[in-house]
Amino acid sequence: MYRRIRDLREDMDLTQKEMGIILSCSQRVYSNYERGEVDIPTQMLVKLAEFHNTSIDYLLELTDEKKPYPRKQGR
DSSP: OHHHHHHHHHHTTOOHHHHHHHHTSOHHHHHHHHHTSSOOOHHHHHHHHHHTTSOHHHHTTSOSOOSOOOOOTTO
C-alpha cells in the first residue's frame, strides 16, 4: 500500500509537503504514511482515494483496478 500512495503522488509530480497541505497534515506525518511507519487512518484513506480518483481497495492493494467504484448518490 505504501508504495502505491507514493507512486500516485509522484505520478502527479507532487511533493510530500504538497500532499500534506492537500490532506491537512504535516509533511512528516505524510512521509510516515508512505514509509509504512504508522497506519493510515480511515478518513485519510478516504481523502487519498478521492484525491487520486481511485478506490481504497486500490490503495490497500486489494485490487489492481485503478478505476474508482461508482459514486454513491448524494455524496
